[in-house]
Amino acid sequence: MKSENQNKIGAGKMSSFEKIEKVPPLKMLLYASMAGMGILFLLLTVMFLYKASEETTPVGFILPKLFSVSTVLILVSGFYMQQVPAFYAQDDLMNMKKRLVWALVLGLGFALAQIVAWYEMAEARVFFDGHPAGTFLYLLSALHLLHIAGGLAFTSYLFLKVNRASKDPIRSLVFNRDPYRLMQVQTLRSYWNFLDGLWIALYFVFLFAL
Numbered sequence: 001m002k003s004e005n006q007n008k009i010g011a012g013k014m015s016s017f018e019k020i021e022k023v024p025p026l027k028m029l030l031y032a033s034m035a036g037m038g039i040l041f042l043l044l045t046v047m048f049l050y051k052a053s054e055e056t057t058p059v060g061f062i063l064p065k066l067f068s069v070s071t072v073l074i075l076v077s078g079f080y081m082q083q084v085p086a087f088y089a090q091d092d093l094m095n096m097k098k099r100l101v102w103a104l105v106l107g108l109g110f111a112l113a114q115i116v117a118w119y120e121m122a123e124a125r126v127f128f129d130g131h132p133a134g135t136f137l138y139l140l141s142a143l144h145l146l147h148i149a150g151g152l153a154f155t156s157y158l159f160l161k162v163n164r165a166s167k168d169p170i171r172s173l174v175f176n177r178d179p180y181r182l183m184q185v186q187t188l189r190s191y192w193n194f195l196d197g198l199w200i201a202l203y204f205v206f207l208f209a210l
Contacts, residue, residue: 026183026187027183027186034190034191034194037147038198040143041140041143041198041202044136044143045136045140045201047136048133048136048137048209049205049209051133051136052133052209063206064117064118065120066113066114066116066117067113067114067117067141068203070109070114070199071203073106073109073110074106074107074148074199075196076102077106077110077196078192078193078196080099080100080102080106081155081188082189083095083099084096084099084185084188084189085182085185085186088182088185091176093172093175094166097159097166100155100159103155104156104159107148107152108152110148111149114145115145117141121134121137121138140202141202144195144198147195151192151195154188155188158184158185158188161175162175
């Protein structure tokens with residue numbers, strides 16, 4: 001009898017490999033992509049710090065002020081994005097749509113601030129191919145902005161889907177009961193949080209290295 005109970009208890013447990021197998025392909029792709037991005041940015045950051053420490057002459061410029069502005073923008077954008085799955089769970093598409101709009105607008109503001117910051121660096125005569133540390137500063141910020149662009153594209157796509165569903169009760173009901181949509185919402189939040197954390201880490205590295 002005891003062995004039967006043990007078998008029943010053990011039957012409900014899954015191995016780590018079985019748990020991984022149950023992860024949806026989209027989420028698995030996201031996790032793998034984030035792991036790859038993390039390693040890439042780590043290697044580039046180490047190279048940036050190495051080049052910055054090798055400088056025998058003063059760097060000659062300070063971190064662009066718009067990097068600080070863009071940091072605030074992406075933090076607030078992440079705050080709104082964090083609320084999106086909660087409103088989806090409450091079947092509140094109107095508030096979900098508003099949060100997506102704010103996340104999208106602030107994300108675009110972040111991108112614009114980054115581009116203007118490059119002009120600020122160019123005015124300080126720090127160019128991509130003329131300053132060792134500056135090269136990696138451009139490269140790291142540009143790579144991050146490229147990933148932000150991907151997040152903005154998916155946010156725009158999801159907003160259009162939510163906007164369309166919110167105008168029709170039947171579509172709204174189907175949208176709110178679709179497990180694939182739920183996974184998309186959760187995936188977008190995870191990706192956005194990752195990009196937020198990545199930029200904060202880069203910002204402080206830039207701040208203390210220059």
